[in-house]
Amino acid sequence: MTDMISTMDNIVVSLKAILSKKNKQKEIKTVEDFLQNIKKRETNILVCGEFKRGKSSFINAFLEQDLCPVDTNIATAAVSIIRYGEKVKITRQYGDFSNLQSEELASLDQIERYAKGKAEEIDNTVLLEIEVPNQKLKSGIALIDTPGVGGLDPRHAFLTNYFLPKADITLFVTDKDSPMSAAEIEFFEKKIAPYSRQSTILVNKADKFKNENEQESWVADVRNKCNAAKTDINVIPVSAKLKLDYLKSKDVEDLKESNFEAIEREIASQAETFKRKLLLDLKSWILNLLDEIHKPLVMQIEQIKLPDPDLIKRLKAELNTYEEQERKLSDPNSEYRLNLNSIINQARNGVELRLQEESIVLSATKLQELANSPKARENHDWLLKQVNNAISSLASELDMMIDAAFDQVMLIVGSDKDYSSSTLQFDYNIDVNLTPTEKSLGTVAHNAVKHSLPALGVSFLVGTIAGIFSGGLIPLILGAGTAIAYVAKSAKDSSQHEKAHNFISKLNPQINIAIKHLNSYISSRFTEFQKDLVAVLQNGIQRVKENKSSVVNALTKLSAETAQQQQLKSKLLTEELKPVENLIAVTKLYLSNPFEKQ
Amino acid sequence: MNDKTNNNMLTNQIVGENPIQQQAGDTCAIKSQQLIMQQFGIPATEEQLVQRALDLGIYTSDGTTGTSAQHVGILLDDAGIAINQTPNATIFDLTNELAQGHKVIVGVDSGELWARDRGLWEQFKEWWEDLWGNEIADHALIVTSIDNTNPNDPRVVLTDPGSGEIRHYPLEQFMNAWRDSSCFMVSTDIAPAEFAANQILNNRPSLHLSDIAGVNYDDFQLFHDMSDALPHMNGWDYTSNPCHPVHSLMDAYFQYGQDAIGFGDFNHFDFYPHLDPALFSTNFTETYNLGFNQLYQDFQFEMSGMQNFLAFNHDMNTMCDYFNTQALTFDNAGNTELADFFHQQVNYMDLCDGLDINPMDTYTLF
Numbered sequence: 001m002t003d004m005i006s007t008m009d010n011i012v013v014s015l016k017a018i019l020s021k022k023n024k025q026k027e028i029k030t031v032e033d034f035l036q037n038i039k040k041r042e043t044n045i046l047v048c049g050e051f052k053r054g055k056s057s058f059i060n061a062f063l064e065q066d067l068c069p070v071d072t073n074i075a076t077a078a079v080s081i082i083r084y085g086e087k088v089k090i091t092r093q094y095g096d097f098s099n100l101q102s103e104e105l106a107s108l109d110q111i112e113r114y115a116k117g118k119a120e121e122i123d124n125t126v127l128l129e130i131e132v133p134n135q136k137l138k139s140g141i142a143l144i145d146t147p148g149v150g151g152l153d154p155r156h157a158f159l160t161n162y163f164l165p166k167a168d169i170t171l172f173v174t175d176k177d178s179p180m181s182a183a184e185i186e187f188f189e190k191k192i193a194p195y196s197r198q199s200t201i202l203v204n205k206a207d208k209f210k211n212e213n214e215q216e217s218w219v220a221d222v223r224n225k226c227n228a229a230k231t232d233i234n235v236i237p238v239s240a241k242l243k244l245d246y247l248k249s250k251d252v253e254d255l256k257e258s259n260f261e262a263i264e265r266e267i268a269s270q271a272e273t274f275k276r277k278l279l280l281d282l283k284s285w286i287l288n289l290l291d292e293i294h295k296p297l298v299m300q301i302e303q304i305k306l307p308d309p310d311l312i313k314r315l316k317a318e319l320n321t322y323e324e325q326e327r328k329l330s331d332p333n334s335e336y337r338l339n340l341n342s343i344i345n346q347a348r349n350g351v352e353l354r355l356q357e358e359s360i361v362l363s364a365t366k367l368q369e370l371a372n373s374p375k376a377r378e379n380h381d382w383l384l385k386q387v388n389n390a391i392s393s394l395a396s397e398l399d400m401m402i403d404a405a406f407d408q409v410m411l412i413v414g415s416d417k418d419y420s421s422s423t424l425q426f427d428y429n430i431d432v433n434l435t436p437t438e439k440s441l442g443t444v445a446h447n448a449v450k451h452s453l454p455a456l457g458v459s460f461l462v463g464t465i466a467g468i469f470s471g472g473l474i475p476l477i478l479g480a481g482t483a484i485a486y487v488a489k490s491a492k493d494s495s496q497h498e499k500a501h502n503f504i505s506k507l508n509p510q511i512n513i514a515i516k517h518l519n520s521y522i523s524s525r526f527t528e529f530q531k532d533l534v535a536v537l538q539n540g541i542q543r544v545k546e547n548k549s550s551v552v553n554a555l556t557k558l559s560a561e562t563a564q565q566q567q568l569k570s571k572l573l574t575e576e577l578k579p580v581e582n583l584i585a586v587t588k589l590y591l592s593n594p595f596e597k598q
Numbered sequence: 599m600n601d602k603t604n605n606n607m608l609t610n611q612i613v614g615e616n617p618i619q620q621q622a623g624d625t626c627a628i629k630s631q632q633l634i635m636q637q638f639g640i641p642a643t644e645e646q647l648v649q650r651a652l653d654l655g656i657y658t659s660d661g662t663t664g665t666s667a668q669h670v671g672i673l674l675d676d677a678g679i680a681i682n683q684t685p686n687a688t689i690f691d692l693t694n695e696l697a698q699g700h701k702v703i704v705g706v707d708s709g710e711l712w713a714r715d716r717g718l719w720e721q722f723k724e725w726w727e728d729l730w731g732n733e734i735a736d737h738a739l740i741v742t743s744i745d746n747t748n749p750n751d752p753r754v755v756l757t758d759p760g761s762g763e764i765r766h767y768p769l770e771q772f773m774n775a776w777r778d779s780s781c782f783m784v785s786t787d788i789a790p791a792e793f794a795a796n797q798i799l800n801n802r803p804s805l806h807l808s809d810i811a812g813v814n815y816d817d818f819q820l821f822h823d824m825s826d827a828l829p830h831m832n833g834w835d836y837t838s839n840p841c842h843p844v845h846s847l848m849d850a851y852f853q854y855g856q857d858a859i860g861f862g863d864f865n866h867f868d869f870y871p872h873l874d875p876a877l878f879s880t881n882f883t884e885t886y887n888l889g890f891n892q893l894y895q896d897f898q899f900e901m902s903g904m905q906n907f908l909a910f911n912h913d914m915n916t917m918c919d920y921f922n923t924q925a926l927t928f929d930n931a932g933n934t935e936l937a938d939f940f941h942q943q944v945n946y947m948d949l950c951d952g953l954d955i956n957p958m959d960t961y962t963l964f
Binding site: 003004006007008009010011013014017276567571574575578579582583585586587588589590591592593594595596 | 649798
């Protein structure tokens with residue numbers, strides 16, 4: 001039992017540590033008090049029975065000490081409670097039940113004076129509380145000696161009945177001298193069996209049995225008689241006389257035959273069973289307390305939610321995307337940046353090639369056609385307008401090529417900037433005087449002769465040869481006429497050619513200048529675009545950095561939250577839940593014994 | 599266990615008078631389990647357990663067969679005390695159980711323990727049996743504790759239901775006796791109430807000892823892991839290699855406990871060439887209740903700027919710096935458990951450095 005108490009002590013130490021953390025001081029006090037009460041709590045063994053069955057002798061034999069006065073003629077009239085004490089102490093309680101007085105007696109010798117006799121002879125003594133340093137009582141046993149219930153004095157029965165409910169274990173004493181009477185059976189059935197927590201029937205004066213058979217049949221008879229009240233009643237034959245003899249003679253046979261070893265074992269066993277019941281009550285209480293702590297603790301731990309792992313995964317993926325974007329935007333050698341450069345370079349090469357081609361076509365073929373046009377000779381402004389239109393048209397075409405390339409790049413970098421309405425515009429017009437310079441009369445005549453002579457000669461020669469062979473003047477006249485016509489025609493052609501040459505010679509340098517302006521314009525457009533692109537990329541990098549920063553902030557927050565929650569969870573698990581679950585497991589094992597029924 | 603020698607011991611005792619002594623010659627395992635049940639507050643008697651063992655068919659009561667090794671612990675389990683059976687255990691496994699207050703039953707060759715009391719002839723007989731490989735584990739008893747008060751003479755305290763005594767034995771003598779059962783051990787999963795109460799009364803919040811022979815519990819776990827990665831005691835050729843690697847590890851352990859060496863100084867110990875780093879590192883990750891991955895998720899490191907060097911460089915010095923910083927943080931925060939944990943990571947790094955193994959093989963941080 002000491003081991004059981006000390007194990008419970010250890011359980012309570014662990015429980016207190018757990019309850020303290022939950023500020024359950026009230027519960028701690030309750031459990032401590034409960035355990036203290038169990039420790040202090042005496043096992044009250046009440047000895048009762050009919051008048052003159054040897055109850056006092058039995059107690060003296062059990063205690064191996066003459067405490068209860070034994071007198072065959074005078075009956076026990078007061079109740080004696082005998083418990084362990086370091087020193088002898090006797091307290092007498094007397095008077096009316098409603099107003100009991102008490103006094104301390106000087107010595108054990110005075111017990112007889114107040115325990116036996118009529119009420120008036122013992123000065124109305126109701127109870128003697130006797131403390132003695134007896135080792136048989138040290139385990140916490142208190143023996144209660146009661147007056148016989150079958151005597152003439154009703155006060156005796158009253159006292160016994162009064163103390164019966166206080167018994168944890170009841171020893172009902174019968175003896176070999178008198179077979180169990182109807183009154184005894186009735187007392188056992190009505191007063192002991194229904195209320196006593198545990199009870200045993202003793203058959204005293206067992207030394208008077210002639211043999212074992214007689215003893216066995218007697219025990220069986222007692223058991224049968226009480227069977228209606230309680231089945232499997234424990235009936236133990238015992239001899240107080242032999243035990244007392246043994247104390248004098250030290251003859252172990254007397255001890256053996258007294259059967260007091262059996263009764264001591266029975267009392268020890270019943271006392272242990274009684275304490276165990278109390279400890280089991282405490283165990284149930286502790287398990288309830290632990291359950292009240294365990295359930296919320298488990299819920300508390302379950303409710304610790306870690307941040308959504310999918311969210312963390314998504315944010316991490318976003319972070320990777322932003323880091324990749326930052327790299328491709330800021331690294332000039334990134335595939336992305338190289339692709340943009342390639343598109344721009346291709347566009348520029350295309351535009352420049354187109355300009356080169358068109359400038360050649362304009363300077364050569366188109367200008368020639370325009371210069372020789374009769375309309376050009378008639379209207380110089382018309383010619384100038386045509387040339388300027390051709391240049392403007394080329395500029396527009398090149399603008400469109402540039403815009404298309406720029407829009408493609410801006411689409412890639414995600415900018416919605418519109419280059420069709422660029423602030424840069426090609427605005428250059430050729431303005432030149434196409435009227436030919438005035439010539440002198442001699443120069444005109446000289447030019448006419450110079451241009452007419454070959455035709456004139458040929459015409460004349462043809463007419464002369466025709467006249468010789470035909471022998472007439474008519475061919476000669478025809479030849480001269482043809483020559484004159486030819487001269488006239490030749491003079492006209494020469495004038496037109498000269499005009500066209502004049503146009504070309506004046507317009508060609510202007511066209512070259514215009515093409516150079518156009519070239520310069522194209523460069524400006526690409527320069528402007530490069531500036532725009534750098535700005536757009538920088539904006540993009542800044543935007544990506546801002547996005548990245550917000551994702552990093554979110555992840556940092558989640559990280560801190562995770563660490564905090566993990567720490568809280570770990571703390572709850574290791575410092576709170578584990579000790580509680582360990583104690584529950586240990587407490588459940590306490591005083592369990594699945595092998596008992598085996 | 600089949601107590602071949604118990605009958606001799608029991609004849610000199612008054613059976614039943616000694617509360618820790620077995621009542622029959624072949625109930626050592628049953629009595630050992632009953633004594634453990636008592637510590638858990640289970641008031642089962644030896645008779646009840648014998649009856650239960652007979653019912654289960656794990657005991658025959660013929661006086662010689664006893665309980666076979668695989669059946670030791672079944673009654674504890676039957677009583678509701680979860681147990682583990684460990685063959686080929688090491689002294690570190692045993693210490694680990696004791697450090698958590700768990701109750702331990704081991705199989706031994708009783709002759710190895712009792713021969714010294716019986717004179718030279720018995721000692722000679724035991725030596726002769728060992729020499730011819732006839733050593734047999736014939737007895738079960740409880741290892742109560744290991745007394746490391748004198749590091750040069752560690753003693754194992756045994757509660758022996760055969761002799762009915764609680765006695766101290768030199769570690770070497772115990773190991774000789776234990777080895778004959780292939781170092782078989784049965785341990786409980788929980789500790790009796792007394793252990794937890796003592797921890798509380800000694801201001802130790804954990805359900806394990808904080809210090810074992812001068813080594814803190816977490817560092818002890820590193821030695822424990824190493825012991826599992828060493829060859830078994832059973833089958834070791836003691837003739838050609840008298841010093842078993844586990845004994846050498848014990849030497850290192852005591853020196854470490856006395857601050858004579860650090861975790862990186864194991865090269866000159868005999869155990870070192872026998873250590874299987876892969877096995878060791880595998881064991882390492884499984885030792886802790888607080889798994890590293892569980893405790894600190896991978897992005898912790900990413901966010902703290904550790905990602906680059908851990909992912910690409912595995913810079914152990916920087917990792918050590920990080921762990922030291924973490925340990926200091928938790929120290930300052932009063933979280934000794936996590937602080938110890940990080941201190942231990944530093945020791946583990948040191949150890950990996952000495953063993954030339956990659957600590958990242960065991961951490962799956964990424």
